[in-house]
Every structure is written in C-alpha cells, then in structure tokens.
Amino acid sequence: MSFxxxxxxxxxxxxxxxxxxxxxxxxxxxxGAALADAGADPAVRVVVLTHTGPAFCAGADLKRAGxxxxxxxxxxxxxxxxxxxxxxxxxxxxIAGHCAGGGVGLAAAADISIAAAGARFAFSExxxxxxxxxxxxxxxxxxxxxxxxxxxxxxxxxxxxxxxEVGLINRAVPDDxxxxxxxxxxxxxxxxxxxxxxxxKSLVYDVGGMERADAFAATxxxxxxxxxxxxxxxxxxxxxxxxxxxxxxx
Numbered sequence: 001m002s003f004x005x006x007x008x009x010x011x012x013x014x015x016x017x018x019x020x021x022x023x024x025x026x027x028x029x030x031x032g033a034a035l036a037d038a039g040a041d042p043a044v045r046v047v048v049l050t051h052t053g054p055a056f057c058a059g060a061d062l063k064r065a066g067x068x069x070x071x072x073x074x075x076x077x078x079x080x081x082x083x084x085x086x087x088x089x090x091x092x093x094x095i096a097g098h099c100a101g102g103g104v105g106l107a108a109a110a111d112i113s114i115a116a117a118g119a120r121f122a123f124s125e126x127x128x129x130x131x132x133x134x135x136x137x138x139x140x141x142x143x144x145x146x147x148x149x150x151x152x153x154x155x156x157x158x159x160x161x162x163x164x165e166v167g168l169i170n171r172a173v174p175d176d177x178x179x180x181x182x183x184x185x186x187x188x189x190x191x192x193x194x195x196x197x198x199x200x201k202s203l204v205y206d207v208g209g210m211e212r213a214d215a216f217a218a219t220x221x222x223x224x225x226x227x228x229x230x231x232x233x234x235x236x237x238x239x240x241x242x243x244x245x246x247x248x249x250x
Contacts (some may be wrong), residue, residue, distance in 0.1 A: 001015050001031065003015075003034045003037065003038075005038075008044065008190055009044070009045065010047045013050050014027060014050070014051040014056075014057065015052045015053060017055075018059055020065070021051050021058060022059060022060065023077065024103060027038045028077060028079075031080050035084065038089065040050065042136065046091075046186050046190060047089055048182065049091060051092040051095075053223075056095045056097045056099045056106070058101070059100040060102060066094050075103055078134050080106075081105055081109045084109040084110055084111075085109055087204065088197070090112065090197055091109075092112045093106065093114070096141065096175070096178055098119055098121065099119065100124045104123060104135060104139065105135025105138055106223055107121070107138060107169055108168050108169070114171055114173060114178065115182050115217065116174070116175040116178045117172050119159075119160040120157045121163040122155060123151050124137075125155070126152070127155045129198050131152070143167060144166070147166040150232050156180050159172070191245075192233075193245065195231050203219070
C-alpha cells in the first residue's frame with residue numbers, strides 16, 4: 001500500500017494486485033493505519049481511497065485461513081468500515097476495477113464513490129457458502145429492500161451503472177473519464193470548510209435516526225454554533241469581498 005499527501009489530499013492506494021487487493025489482515029491494517037494518519041494530519045482535507053491492478057478489492061482472500069485469520073488483525077473489517085464512516089474528512093473512493101464482497105463494503109462506506117463503467121460489483125458471498133454479514137451494515141442503508149434481497153441472494157455481478165442506480169455508489173463514468181471525475185469531486189470538497197464538512201457528514205448519519213423534536217433541537221444547536229464559529233466568519237467575509245476562503249488550498 002502507498003500513502004501520500006499533496007494539496008490537502010491524502011491518497012491511500014491499495015497495492016496488492018497479485019491477489020486483487022483481497023481482504024487480508026495486512027490490507028486491513030494498512031488501510032486502517034493510513035486512515036488514522038490522514039485523520040491526524042491537519043494538512044489533509046480530503047481522503048481518496050484507490051487501488052492498483054484490475055480489481056478495487058476482490059473481497060476475502062480465499063487462499064488464507066478464512067474468517068478466523070482476521071481475528072488478530074490490528075484493524076478488522078468492521079473497524080476499517082467504521083473508520084471510513086467516522087472520518088470527519090470526506091472519503092472518496094476511486095474505483096477503476098472490480099469489487100466483490102468486502103470490496104463492495106468499502107465502496108459503500110465511502111462518502112462519495114465513483115467507478116469506471118467497466119467495473120463490476122457482486123455480493124458473491126452466498127456462492128462460497130457465507131453471507132455479506134459485516135458489510136450489510138454499510139450497504140443496507142443505501143439499498144431498497146428489493147434490491148438488497150436480489151443482490152445478496154443471487155450473488156450476480158452487476159455493472160457499475162447498476163451499482164449507481166441502486167445506490168451502492170454515487171455514479172459510474174466512462175473509464176477514461178474516471179480520474180477527471182474524481183478530481184472534480186475533490187476540488188468541490190476542498191472548497192468546503194473543514195469543520196463544516198465534518199458537521200454536514202454527521203448530519204447524514206445522525207439526523208435520520210432521531211425523533212423529529214430531538215432532530216430540530218440538535219440541528220438548531222449545531223446551526224447556531226456553526227454560524228458563531230471562526231469558519232463562518234471567515235467564509236462570509238471572503239464571500240462579501242469576493243475572495244477565496246482561507247481554507248481552500250492555493
């Protein structure tokens with residue numbers, strides 16, 4: 001795996017093409033550590049998760065000892081998925097290759113996932129005698145029940161366009177437009193204030209599970225605190241002067 005930071009963007013590259021970036025304790029440890037490094041680095045504003053080789057992530061490494069081999073991993077699958085979702089910094093998945101099993105989970109956990117049209121997705125677990133258990137936590141909120149049942153039960157491969165249609169990813173683009181599409185999303189994210197981005201992400205995860213009165217009360221408090229914050233003052237002052245806000249990398 002490689003990790004680099006440039007222009008406010010941390011790029012985490014899964015680099016095990018020999019096993020199609022399959023889920024192993026080593027891969028989970030690498031990605032988990034890189035996410036922690038990105039989160040702790042004040043220079044990082046956006047995280048891009050990408051890969052080398054023909055597969056984004058092929059799911060569990062069936063040549064290893066199976067699920068038991070994951071028990072001793074410093075970062076287990078649930079931990080890595082949680083780290084992606086809990087990151088206050090937006091996580092963008094750049095998917096140029098196939099996703100199966102846990103790879104679909106990584107794609108679904110990311111805040112914004114963009115795939116090349118040639119990529120294929122599959123919940124292939126039932127075909128080897130298991131079920132998409134852990135990744136269901138991140139995939140089911142994005143799927144209609146009918147689509148979830150069809151995909152989970154058949155294990156059929158679907159196109160990137162279909163994955164976008166059912167909500168697993170944000171969109172599919174022509175293969176040769178993938179990098180430009182990811183770059184465009186990253187530029188848009190870098191225009192947002194760090195604290196505001198973190199707050200906006202928390203709304204998506206938190207508000208839907210609240211009672212209406214509690215949601216209005218909590219969001220009113222959040223709104224007031226944001227409007228009184230330094231980012232809002234700087235952002236509104238820059239808007240009035242028609243200048244670039246101070247958090248946008250130059």
